[in-house]
Amino acid sequence: MNRQLLVPVHRTLPWGAVGAAGGAGLLLAALTRTGETGERLSLPLLRAAVLAFALGLVFLLDDPARHTTATVPTPRPVRVALRTALVVPAAAAWWTVALLLVPPDVRPPVGDLTLEAGAAFVLAVTAAAAVVRFTEVTRPGLPVAGGLLTTAVLALLLWPERWALFVAVEDKRWAAAHDRWAVLLAAAALAGMLCTREPLRRGAWRPAR
Amino acid sequence: MxxxxxxxxxxxxxxxxxxxxxxxxxxxxxxxxxxxxxxxxxxxxxxxxxxxxxxxxxxxxxxxxxxxxxxxxxxxxxxxxxxxxxxxxxxxxxxxxxGTDAHFAVLxxxxxxxxxxxxxxxxxxxxxxxxxxxxxxxxxxxxxxxxxxxxxxxxxxxxxxxxxxxxxxxxxxxxxxxxxxxxxxxxxxxxxxxxxxxxxxxxxxxxxxxxxxxxxxxxxxxxxxxxxxxxxxxxxxxxxxxxxxxxxxxxxxxxxxxxxxxxxxxxxxxxxxxxxGGVSPALAKARERASVHPEQVQTCVRRDGSTYCAYPEWEPRVAEWARVVAGVRSLAGGAAHERPVVVRQRVDARYGLSGDAALESLKRPYEVTVGTQWGGNRVPEFSAAVAAVLIAGDEETATSICDGRIVPVMWLAVGWESEPLDALRRVRLNDTITGSDSVLQPTNGLFMTEAQTQVLRDLLDLPRGEATARVKAHWAELTAPGVTAAGAAKLLGLPAPEGEDKCL
Structure with missing residues (x-):
């Protein structure tokens, strides 16, 4: 059954948004090749690229038909998992290309940065899943994009130094920061899984359109 | 029909x-x-x-x-x-x-x-x-x-x-x-x-x-x-x-x-x-003039015998400077108690706001530099500079003081403040009040050894009137070049310091 779902789900995925965000992200990653300034900024550029791609991923769960598909035999977790599974190879390919665009000698540690990227991507999808779970919205993408962006800016400005996340490569807190990223990734993944459940009752709170 | x-x-x-x-x-x-x-x-x-x-x-x-x-x-x-x-x-x-774009056509x-x-x-x-x-x-x-x-x-x-x-x-x-x-x-x-x-x-x-x-x-x-x-x-x-x-x-x-x-x-x-456009030649010339020959653009006022020269915009601040000079002089003994000083405001504007440049110490006697910023740490820094100049005679000599004279200098610098230890902490580079540390000034700084710090702390622990009297009583010996921290402690009737007494 799931195999039969593959093609229809693939056709409903927001490939346009993901593609546009990916293109913007690759553009940012490619800026590391624009001379000395670009090389110095390879880490912030890659982080900006990750944020750009995550902004595309928040549209993953946009589904104008969500209220009519609430009763189909395939449960929502399966459909969400399918959507995610379809986008994972694309995200992996995109991330590989983004990393390859950075000159090897200024490339930040690949494993740790992949962890950051993974956490950001999972957070993006989780946020969309949470909006679907707790509201009646059919297209959670846009509000979540605004929320993700706001969160990113606020985290950059206000995140307490004690639990620093955005550290430089030469910073001695790098390892500790990436432990925190791993925790963040695990928490986001768990929350995301919990949020894929079909809401049984319609929430009392309905956002105005 | x-x-x-x-x-x-x-x-x-x-x-x-x-x-x-x-x-x-x-x-x-x-x-x-x-x-x-x-x-x-x-x-x-x-x-x-x-x-x-x-x-x-x-x-x-x-x-x-x-x-x-x-x-x-x-x-x-x-x-x-x-x-x-x-x-x-x-x-x-x-x-x-x-999807309501089309509806606007009828509006x-x-x-x-x-x-x-x-x-x-x-x-x-x-x-x-x-x-x-x-x-x-x-x-x-x-x-x-x-x-x-x-x-x-x-x-x-x-x-x-x-x-x-x-x-x-x-x-x-x-x-x-x-x-x-x-x-x-x-x-x-x-x-x-x-x-x-x-x-x-x-x-x-x-x-x-x-x-x-x-x-x-x-x-x-x-x-x-x-x-x-x-x-x-x-x-x-x-x-x-x-x-x-x-x-x-x-x-x-x-x-x-x-x-x-x-x-x-x-x-x-x-x-x-x-x-x-970048920096115009006229501006570069004006910057040079204000940095190298500030006296050509400044106006001076006299207060309590001392002279205060400031860039025109800073004239309201003379009263603040005069308050500090009065505080420092009130603790000084001998001739320094009445000695008029020249307070010269200086800034290195030659590089505009693109870079910071340290100011050179002045060589003219009893002339003290004050910067363009004030408040916070700038106050005890200026106070330390006034004290050092009153004791050493000019800024260049003052910044090379390397003996027990540091004790009266720092006593004058912070002793008049209502919270002397707080002022001491702020004027020292690493915000310490024990051990050796550098003392910041508007131009080059001073260095306090561990022993000098100890004597100063003992002096500050005395009641202010008592400490002032002791310093004034031995002013000439305390401010003579070559005095050691231990010598200063003995003159002041304080316990001999145990720490290191070697400046950098």
């Missing part, structure tokens, strides 16, 4: 006073209200206000220089600008998102006038920012210790940035009917801000909306040399161009619009040309 004579129906038309501009105005009011109550905008304003209030008391304390305070209003509105970009873009695409407002209303809502956000900037600057300007002059052009940068970003969001909404573009654009902008801090050279740096400076030095207003007026003109022109382009993109085709766009572009070009 009946014939019904019926008049054909004629649609009743009447001309509203003000025509469709009244509708634009009404829509602008509605959109402004919506824009200002959007979550990102509210958050950005909350963050902006919180940051400004929290930082307001820390920046310069009670003694701000207004030519710096105006520039400090520029950075944080960027955040509001980004939120406004997102929200204006979002609002302009609302009808597209909800009185053509699309480009709707765009004009959105542009006015961005203007409203800019006006709110302007009020915040005015309050922030006004608060600094009303402090009793404020000196200098603010620049309207520098103050305009914050609101103009918000307007610029809002209109950029509007233009992008007209060009690409997709809500994803604005967030991606913001990622680029965020990155640009990160990248542009600390880099940039001359002309191209000024193409950014907000231009920071590398130095935190305070210069006299006429030596700053920032092309603030041209930059404000450039930002205005750019914002107008973006707004008019947005009108044209959404279907405005009036010759007036095209002419206005040409005018706005011309304005941008004039501003961009004006701000790329």
């Amino acid at each position: 009946t014939a019904v004579a019926q008049k054909p129906m004629v649609a009743e038309t009447r001309t509203e006073p003000g025509g469709s501009w009244a509708a634009v105005w009404a829509l602008a009011l509605f959109e402004s209200r919506r824009l200002l109550t959007r979550v990102p905008v509210l958050l950005a304003f909350a963050l902006y206000l919180g940051w400004t209030v929290w930082r307001g008391d820390k920046a310069w304390g009670d003694f701000p220089a207004l030519q710096d305070a105006d520039r400090a209003t520029q950075g944080t509105p960027l955040l509001v600008g980004l939120a406004v970009l997102l929200s204006v873009n979002h609002a302009a695409l609302r009808s597209h998102r909800h 009185v407002l053509p699309p480009w006038r709707r765009t004009a209303a959105h542009a006015l809502s961005a203007l409203a956000a800019a006006l709110v920012t302007a009020v915040c900037v005015a309050v922030q600057f006004g608060r600094e300007a009303l402090r009793p210790g404020a000196v200098g002059h603010g620049s309207v052009a520098e103050l305009l940068v914050g609101p103009l940035t918000v307007l610029l970003f809002g209109l950029l969001g509007l233009l992008v909404a007209g060009l690409v009917r997709s809500a994803l573009v604005a967030p991606l654009l913001i990622v680029f902008c965020l990155f640009l801000f990160v990248a542009s801090t600390g880099t940039g050279d001359g002309g191209t740096q000024w193409l950014m909306p907000v231009v920071g400076e590398a130095s935190t030095n305070t210069l006299p207003t006429d030596l700053i040399g920032r092309p603030a007026a041209s930059h404000a003109l450039y930002l205005t022109g750019l914002a107008l161009s973006l707004g008019l382009l947005a009108l044209l993109v959404t279907g405005g085709r009036k010759p007036v619009l095209l002419a206005a766009l040409a005018g706005a572009l011309a304005l941008t070009t004039v501003g961009a040309t004006g701000q790329s």
Whole structure:
């Protein structure tokens, strides 16, 4: 059954948004090749690229038909998992290309940065899943994009130094920061899984359109 | 047979006073209200206000220089600008998102006038920012210790940035009917801000909306040399161009619009040309003169026998300096008690705000340097310089003091303060009050050994009258070159220090 779902789900995925965000992200990653300034900024550029791609991923769960598909035999977790599974190879390919665009000698540690990227991507999808779970919205993408962006800016400005996340490569807190990223990734993944459940009752709170 | 004579129906038309501009105005009011109550905008304003209030008391304390305070209003509105970009873009695409674009065809407002209303809502956000900037600057300007002059052009940068970003969001909404573009654009902008801090050279740096400076030095207003007026003109022109382009993109085709766009572009070009001029020879000469021969531009006043020479904008601050000099002299014994000093205000303006340069010590007798900043740590630093000059005779000799004379110097420097230990901590480089440490001064600093610090601490532990009497009683021996910390302790009747007594 799931195999039969593959093609229809693939056709409903927001490939346009993901593609546009990916293109913007690759553009940012490619800026590391624009001379000395670009090389110095390879880490912030890659982080900006990750944020750009995550902004595309928040549209993953946009589904104008969500209220009519609430009763189909395939449960929502399966459909969400399918959507995610379809986008994972694309995200992996995109991330590989983004990393390859950075000159090897200024490339930040690949494993740790992949962890950051993974956490950001999972957070993006989780946020969309949470909006679907707790509201009646059919297209959670846009509000979540605004929320993700706001969160990113606020985290950059206000995140307490004690639990620093955005550290430089030469910073001695790098390892500790990436432990925190791993925790963040695990928490986001768990929350995301919990949020894929079909809401049984319609929430009392309905956002105005 | 009946014939019904019926008049054909004629649609009743009447001309509203003000025509469709009244509708634009009404829509602008509605959109402004919506824009200002959007979550990102509210958050950005909350963050902006919180940051400004929290930082307001820390920046310069009670003694701000207004030519710096105006520039400090520029950075944080960027955040509001980004939120406004997102929200204006979002609002302009609302009808597209909800599939109601077609319904507007039957309304009185053509699309480009709707765009004009959105542009006015961005203007409203800019006006709110302007009020915040005015309050922030006004608060600094009303402090009793404020000196200098603010620049309207520098103050305009914050609101103009918000307007610029809002209109950029509007233009992008007209060009690409997709809500994803604005967030991606913001990622680029965020990155640009990160990248542009600390880099940039001359002309191209000024193409950014907000231009920071590398130095935190305070210069006299006429030596700053920032092309603030041209930059404000450039930002205005750019914002107008973006707004008019947005009108044209959404279907405005009036010759007036095209002419206005040409005018706005011309304005941008004039501003961009004006701000790329760099440092003019006249300004370089004025900077050189104020740095190397400050006496040629300064005015001097006499107070209690001492002379205070300040750049014209700093004259109100003479009373503060005189208070410190009086405090230091009140503790001194011998001839130093009555010795008049010359307080010379100095600043190295030769590199403008692009770099900090340390000041050379003065060689003229009893002449002390005071900087352009005041309040906080600057007070005990100046106090230490006055004390050292009173004891050593001139600044150059004073900064090479390397014996027990440090004890009376630091006693004079901090002993008169109501919280001497606090002043001592602030004047020392590493904020310590035990062990050895450097002492900061407006020019080169001093060095306190562990033993000297110990003697000074013992002296400060005595009641002030008692300590003053002991220092004055042995003034000549205490201030004789070659005295050791142990010798000073013995003269003062204090226990001999145990720590290291070797200066660097």
